[in-house]
Amino acid sequence: MIRYALHCAAGHDFESWFASGSAFDDLKARGLVACAVCGGTEVEKALMAPSVAVKEEARPLAQPRSEVEEAMAAMRREIEAKSEYVGMNFATEARRIHAGDAPERAIYGEAKLDEARKLLEDGVPVAPLPFLPARKTN
Template identity: 65%
Template sequence: MIRYRLTCDQDHEFESWFQSSEAFDTLDKAGHLSCAVCGSSRVQRALMAPSVQGTSAPLAAPRSEVEAALAKIRQEVESNSEYVGLTFAQEARKIHAGEAPERAIYGEAKLADAKKLIEDGVPVAPLPFLPKRKTN
């Protein structure tokens, strides 16, 4: 795992963990990165000093306030809404049109689809984390 400090085109700074440098590059090229503050998809790596721990330092560092807040948001969303996966845009439209039961949902959408939902008045908001994909 590797931690990167990231910045968006609106000068927001945040950190995120990636499986590897190659994993970051793959997600970046696919357009799957977004700012944790404003949702902008124009994200890049910022300069970051290496984190070196001495042998007497504990291996697990305590979570920062931001990490704790994001974990709480994730827990609230996952506990109080239905994961609809890659069908998020379609399901949000159905709910907005009254063609599906009113309920809280979360999932994944392409940036263009999310922008179109907002333009069409469908109430949606980006989450500051990527959903854990459910396989069953």
């Protein structure tokens, strides 16, 4: 996985994770990389400093968060509160819901890139989330 700092034509800065650098290039070429703020697809990589591990005691107690970070955190809370996490069964469960074989409800989870691509090709309405599930972030 690789994280890129991105910048859209409307001036919004945001970050997103990709399976690889070539995965980003492929998704961008197909118009599937969109601004997390406005949805615009004119997105470019921005200059990004490397991530350096910092001991917890060295972090400031209250780091200021940007407007985008606050919006992303709010979106995550909303999704986690109103959706069911189905883990690695996401593709199977999304397909079952789409076919009417499972109760219709909001779900989120994990899928391999080829599984997600197949869902989209088959008309199953799915979208990538701009965050990793909690179990992946620890």
